[in-house]
Amino acid sequence: MRIQLTGCAVLLVLFTNAQERFGILHSNYGGSDIGLLNPARPAGQWPYADIRILGADLFAWNSLIAWSDRQSPLVGELRNGMAGNTSGNVVLRSQGLAATHRAVVQAGLSGPAFSLALGRGTIGAGIRSRVHVSATGISQELSNFIYHGLNYVPQRGERYRDAGIRAVGAAWTEFGLSYAHILHAQGFGMVSAGTNLRYALGHAAGALQLTDLDYTVVDSALLQVHEATARYGFAMPAVNAGAGLGADVGMTYERTLEEVDGYRPHKGSGGCTPARYRYRIGVSLIDLGGMRFRQGEAGAITAGAITIADHTRLPIQDVEDLDSLLATSTQWSRSKAFSIGLPTAVSVQYDQRLAENTYVAFAAVQQLAGRNAMRLRRSNSIAITPRFETRYFEASLPVVVHEYDVAHPSVGFMLRFNGLVLGSDHIMPFISRGDVYAMDVYMRLRWMIFRSPACKGRRPAKRVSGGREMIPCATPNE
Template structure:
């Protein structure tokens, strides 16, 4: 792919990330089953040796996830399938003909967007070892603890009387966005086997190339709006940084700038414990990869930390700091800004009396959406499984992107050629969801927001993922060589436990 074409692809993904009001963030239908192959490393790199495939080639996998808890379209007025109707007219609300409604409550507002494309990637297992290589492009946006009053002023404008003359004191507001390309190498090793038990460790190391990024953080914002032309900022501490393919003096796209303005390193680490259903007596003899033994298990439990690392932007980057500033700012309704530099110069001059005083550096660092994850999978009988999934963000600094916490139970039916799972999850520990994912041999499609597509829930986000992969199963020698390996127990004399 030429760099020119890559620029436009990354620009398009960056544009997608701006549509915050447009949910699987973790693609549970692709990362929890026994045929997950290389896609499993996105959650736990140690999972590579516990698959039913020894070779897995990902041709293309894509995930689009958006969610916010402020603005929405009522389910009575909009279903996502309406987008297929060329004559459909979006609804408007109120005298001002707003395009969306909002949840009228005093909860802190959040925005999460995750677009992930897993490009050509592959894994292979050779005995106790497994190796993987991944390529991909990611765009991740998170806004957290956004004050409800700030969101409502954004919706109505400063002339919204019900919020006038109220002293608002807000803390720990953050917003961040990052788009990057990554190439990773993964390794997993069965470090311990004892009768019917197995322990595997795994590691992924990824080289990151940053395309664009930005963050805003404020640990203190005390303000009051007396009328529609004035903001009384009594105290504010804030920092912000950004880097992108934009001329900050005229807002034009920089066609001649470097494709990537930042770089970094990312890492995932994990461990998986397997309680086998059988005691392995004869190990794989190392002659045919297709004759490797399938791990039939009662249950397996994994623990991992994913997306450790950051991207440092050094090209076309700015960082600004506002420490304990205050201002009674009149006539704000007359201000007009055509570019980023004019806006920041005005802010700096207003707070410090100097248009350049807020500028503190020409590079920024944005942390990946680091998270702790725990996975469990229980083999019931007759191809029926029940998995459990937990993920919680680990924020290492103010510019670390925040992955939204999630709890899920995923019952599934699984065979070589067909798989159906129904994730039942609790998003951000507050919002219940039901999804569905289906695999037809090498094609998978799924969502964790089924209600969005059935018209059962308001439109405050969306989620869909799909994958095309080629996998070669363990015990598949019969198919290719005419041997006896199609029997799962071929080459593996076993001692079955009594039940």
């Protein structure tokens, strides 16, 4: 048990990916990160240029199991685990509001990237590698078998029927180009739109989708599958195992504090001072697209009754062994190619100015993967994030709810020291001994250039609407 706990903890810390990074998401100094959830955000970005040197993200969440009864916070348990003294137990979690259990694990490494403001337009490019694994549709009965094994006595002899079980995973590197533009700037309103376009180079993938599964675990050895409909696909690791395209699209509206007629960011005159806003609203579609793996193994199975005499000893080493086991299948079609969709979602964002340098923001992400789709699944999430930001320092405190489980919100933090960003959307495992069912850490190392060549040597000045003297906001004697 100690080895298992230590291994799980190390995997969580080293190989998981921060999903949305809510702590830095709304920042006006967030660099390339602000465009990942809404590609319109870089339009009119406050720094003239942002260069990402390196980034790493860590995230995992599940509703099935938790590491409980720990004697130390997570860092202490990792240290104790290396010495063979890890405490605690892995326990089953309750389902909460969802009808089935779900899990998302991600891993990622962000390479060089840049974004550059060119007046009303902002261009960007970058590279990052991602690993994403998701599972959904796991019923309470199936979760008992997963946790206790098929020899779980209370469920022996009971016939169960599950639907919509899906486990999908992929690893890929994406090369991205982005463009955001201020479409309309007049009066106290500014509308922007943007898109990210990506080429994805797939490295590995695996997927199993069970549309229907009707089964009975008769005893300690005998398993009867009464009916099953499934699709599967897998591609072994390779530099170029597959390829595909991805995209994000988004729009934002800002209610500004001053008139923005003729506003051109970083282009002299009033453009050398960022257009401050009272509030900002955004909507976006993210991770559209998918990847095609042409040199793998894939197929679809519609099976009738299958009897497995000893489920503890399944001699399956290759496709031929599986063919022998499924000899009673009514249909089995095979192919070498299969597709996996990216973790598509729709998102809305809102950022409200409270006082100078102080804001509170809201964001919601709703995944769009269908129950029977071979598509990676994003975790549904809602976050409220108060923050304080200046050019060289920023702090935020995101409160995040995953999968609408309002009874178990996570609390995080984010600190930015100029271009160095350290954050987590779930800090409690590191400082408390509560149950661990999620993990989140991220960091960024960036270089920001705040003033453009056109603005160097100019003192910040009040913006002049349309390049002319501003018309008074109110008529005399009103």
